[in-house]
Amino acid sequence: MNYRAIRAIYLFEMARTWRTLLQSIVSPVVSTSLYFVVFGAAIGSRITEVEGVSYGTFIVPGLVMLSVLTQSISNASFGIYFPKFAGTIYEILSAPISYFEIVIGYVGAAATKSIILGLIILATAGLFVPLHIQHPVWMLTFLVLTAVTFSLFGFIIGIWADGFEKLQMIPMLVVTPLTFLGGSFYSVNMLPSGWRTITLFNPVVYLISGFRWSFYEIADVSVGLSLGMTAGFLIACMVIVAWIFRTGYRLKN
Amino acid sequence: MSPIISVSNLSKTYGSGFKALKGINLDINRGEIFALLGPNGAGKTTLISIICGIANPSEGRVAIGGHDIIRDYRAARSMIGLVPQELHTDAFESVWATVSFSRGLFGKPKNPAHIEKVLKDLSLWDKKDNKIITLSGGMKRRVMIAKALSHEPQILFLDEPTAGVDVELRKGMWEVVRTLQASGVTIILTTHYIEEAEEMADRIGVINKGEIILIEDKATLMQKLGKKQLTLQLQSRLDAVPLALAAYNLELSDDGHAVTYDYDTKGDRTGITSLLNDLRNAGVRISDLDTRQSSLEDIFVSLVRQV
Numbered sequence: 404m405n406y407r408a409i410r411a412i413y414l415f416e417m418a419r420t421w422r423t424l425l426q427s428i429v430s431p432v433v434s435t436s437l438y439f440v441v442f443g444a445a446i447g448s449r450i451t452e453v454e455g456v457s458y459g460t461f462i463v464p465g466l467v468m469l470s471v472l473t474q475s476i477s478n479a480s481f482g483i484y485f486p487k488f489a490g491t492i493y494e495i496l497s498a499p500i501s502y503f504e505i506v507i508g509y510v511g512a513a514a515t516k517s518i519i520l521g522l523i524i525l526a527t528a529g530l531f532v533p534l535h536i537q538h539p540v541w542m543l544t545f546l547v548l549t550a551v552t553f554s555l556f557g558f559i560i561g562i563w564a565d566g567f568e569k570l571q572m573i574p575m576l577v578v579t580p581l582t583f584l585g586g587s588f589y590s591v592n593m594l595p596s597g598w599r600t601i602t603l604f605n606p607v608v609y610l611i612s613g614f615r616w617s618f619y620e621i622a623d624v625s626v627g628l629s630l631g632m633t634a635g636f637l638i639a640c641m642v643i644v645a646w647i648f649r650t651g652y653r654l655k656n
Numbered sequence: 657m658s659p660i661i662s663v664s665n666l667s668k669t670y671g672s673g674f675k676a677l678k679g680i681n682l683d684i685n686r687g688e689i690f691a692l693l694g695p696n697g698a699g700k701t702t703l704i705s706i707i708c709g710i711a712n713p714s715e716g717r718v719a720i721g722g723h724d725i726i727r728d729y730r731a732a733r734s735m736i737g738l739v740p741q742e743l744h745t746d747a748f749e750s751v752w753a754t755v756s757f758s759r760g761l762f763g764k765p766k767n768p769a770h771i772e773k774v775l776k777d778l779s780l781w782d783k784k785d786n787k788i789i790t791l792s793g794g795m796k797r798r799v800m801i802a803k804a805l806s807h808e809p810q811i812l813f814l815d816e817p818t819a820g821v822d823v824e825l826r827k828g829m830w831e832v833v834r835t836l837q838a839s840g841v842t843i844i845l846t847t848h849y850i851e852e853a854e855e856m857a858d859r860i861g862v863i864n865k866g867e868i869i870l871i872e873d874k875a876t877l878m879q880k881l882g883k884k885q886l887t888l889q890l891q892s893r894l895d896a897v898p899l900a901l902a903a904y905n906l907e908l909s910d911d912g913h914a915v916t917y918d919y920d921t922k923g924d925r926t927g928i929t930s931l932l933n934d935l936r937n938a939g940v941r942i943s944d945l946d947t948r949q950s951s952l953e954d955i956f957v958s959l960v961r962q963v
Contacts, residue, residue: 405730411760415749422748442661494803498761499733518818656670656711 408500412508415443416482420516427478428520431470437526438466439531442588453590459532464580464615465587466528468549471521472582475550476574479513480559484570487561487654496655502648506558513554514547521546535618541626542617548588548633549610555640581607591623606636616620658722659683660735660811660842661804663705668702668866678866679716684811684844689837691857691869691874692846693956695837699866700846701741702901708738720811734762739806741815741846743796747789750811751780754788762807774805777832794825799872818852825940830856850953864960877955881923886917886928886936886960889944904931921949 404431413538420427439459445460454461486492495505528534555625564570585607589597600609616622622629647654662682668677685689694700705711706938707718718725720732726857740769746754774888775781783791788799797817804812814833818826826849833843833856847853853860853874862870862879870877893912904927906915919926935942 405763407763407765408761411757413752414760415757418749435952446723489746490740490742491746492737492739493744494758494761496710497733497736497738499730499763500761501730651712656705 405500405504407549409504409508409511410500412495412505413512416509417460417515418480418502420478422423427474427516428523431474431520432523432527435466436525436531438462439454439528443531445475456619460619461536461615462588462590462591463525463528463532463534466613467521467546467567468585468589468607469582470611470616471517471546471550472523472553473574473578474520474559474579475513475517476551476560478516479510479554480561480564480570480574481557482509482513483558483561484564492654502643502644503514505516505559506555506644506648509553510558515552517554518546521550529553532629537620538617545610545617545629546638547613549614550632552633552637555637555644559636559640559643559647565653574613581605586611586623590621598602606632609633622623657686659842660686660721662719663703663707664717664955666703666706666718667714668699668706668825669712669714676866677706679689680866682861682862682868682871684842685859686702686860687837687840687842689821689833689843689856690846691853691860692863693850693853694846694863695960698863700863702722702847703817704738704815704844705865707729708736708813711801718792723939724927734807737807737809737812738818739797739800739804739812739814743800743818745788745796745799748787748815750785751791751802752784752909753773754799758803765858769790770808771802771806774802777835778802779828787891789803799820800830805836809841811842811844816848818848818849826852843877849856850956862956870959878949883954884919884921884926885948886919887933887946887948888917888942891912891941891943894940900938901931901934904934914935 431542439462442462443459447462450458452458477550486495525534561575584602585605586602589607591602591612594602607625609629609632612623613626613633616626646652661682663680663682667675668678670677672839677755680699680703682703692700692703702711706713707720707725708724709732713726720730720735723729723731723735725732725871730913749757749797752771752775753825755775756766759767759771772781775784777799780798780802783795788796791799801814801817818829821829833845837843845852846854857874860872861868861872890913894908895912896917897908898914904917906917908915917928917931919928932942
């Protein structure tokens with residue numbers, strides 16, 4: 404293992420985060436606060452309770468997941484897309500490092516960044532509503548698993564994209580709708596039964612449900628299933644990344 | 657001594673069906689400066705890209721210091737520093753950060769003293785804290801060289817190192833290259849500027865349409881293909897070359913005050929003695945003479961045209 408190379412890529416990417424602190428950390432925190440004002444205070448005052456917890460409290464795990472998902476994808480996709488765009492990827496490809504090490508460096512940095520962000524948002528939420536986390540270890544497990552999985556997914560998008568438009572397309576057209584329809588702001592049980600069945604095809608439902616369970620022990624689907632689905636998606640992403648590097652897809656002629 | 661780079665039967669066919677390289681065989685000796693010449697699209701960059709791991713070969717193999725570039729890529733790549741043709745740099749990082757990053761990427765432990773030396777050698781030391789985006793094109797080029805040298809490579813690839821660089825800076829870069837060679841680094845450079853190859857290289861390879869059409873010591877090449885030209889300044893104006901001198905294929909200058917004679921240095925007889933005799937017999941008086949060796953450029957142009 405070329406640990407120094409992993410370290411170099413990781414620190415390089417993290418330096419980019421600190422340099423773009425406003426965009427990386429502050430703006431998601433601001434938008435999450437807005438969600439709290441709009442959904443938590445305005446709408447929440449009419450819904451009051453979902454499955455025994457106040458609406459404001461209920462949406463916290465969903466909001467954290469929303470940010471972690473979208474930020475993981477955008478961090479990781481941009482992280483690998485930019486060197487391709489600027490041409491500096493030549494150096495990565497000519498360095499004595501394995502593909503596995505490249506992925507650890509980029510995906511590790513993207514995931515770290517979104518985990519930090521998730522925790523900051525959680526702390527921000529604590530300013531609006533009282534928080535209690537029943538299973539902190541599981542909470543962290545879900546957080547880390549989701550951050551890593553979607554950073555990998557973002558890495559794939561960043562390699563696939565050959566223009567800024569494509570870089571935005573998947574997050575905008577696929578991920579955002581799935582997240583909003585994934586039970587961030589409501590319990591799937593609140594939907595009519597037909598819609599409920601359709602929702603179960605949405606992978607994000609499992610992530611949010613599992614994450615919410617670690618807070619309040621309430622879940623739309625069983626925790627085991629949540630964990631299984633997340634792990635399944637993680638493995639699928641790993642397989643695609645392995646294929647990309649084996650064939651040199653969009654990286655090497 | 658075994659070659660430091662050994663390319664055997666290397667071919668590259670792109671997805672479009674374009675054959676960029678056709679069975680290249682090339683050995684690079686340890687410690688030499690090798691210049692690869694060729695017109696645009698000849699395959700220079702493709703060859704370098706494959707050796708450095710940026711493109712995949714279609715056929716054939718490459719070994720760096722005995723290490724296969726695919727099977728043993730770590731050992732092979734850690735010996736190489738690459739300065740590509742295009743100015744690909746980060747934008748917002750400082751010079752120091754980007755050069756240190758390169759060293760880490762190649763798995764070398766931190767060594768601020770070495771980075772300092774590289775930056776000083778390339779006259780970048782006072783710019784070390786500047787963001788790369790604020791630098792001029794020539795400085796960015798030197799930053800890329802600094803990145804390539806950051807991990808102390810034994811082989812340095814310079815793909816068109818002085819394209820778009822002013823004369824002063826070009827001379828400075830040649831100086832750097834010579835110093836590197838003196839410290840034992842093998843250098844492979846591609847160039848459009850033939851004077852650069854003529855000035856720098858120990859050996860010269862010419863590539864055209866994906867094939868190596870010539871590899872030769874520079875001196876031998878110049879000698880072997882070197883035509884010389886004798887120019888004679890005349891005391892009085894000539895309207896035409898006298899008939900008696902027709903066999904020499906002399907060329908009369910437009911003003912009629914000079915004739916030029918082409919001869920081959922590798923021939924046993926250059927014909928100069930008899931030319932001078934015949935000129936005297938024809939009553940032509942000479943005021944001055946000089947000879948000129950044809951440049952590598954002439955050789956190159958004639959080679960590429962032949963194919």
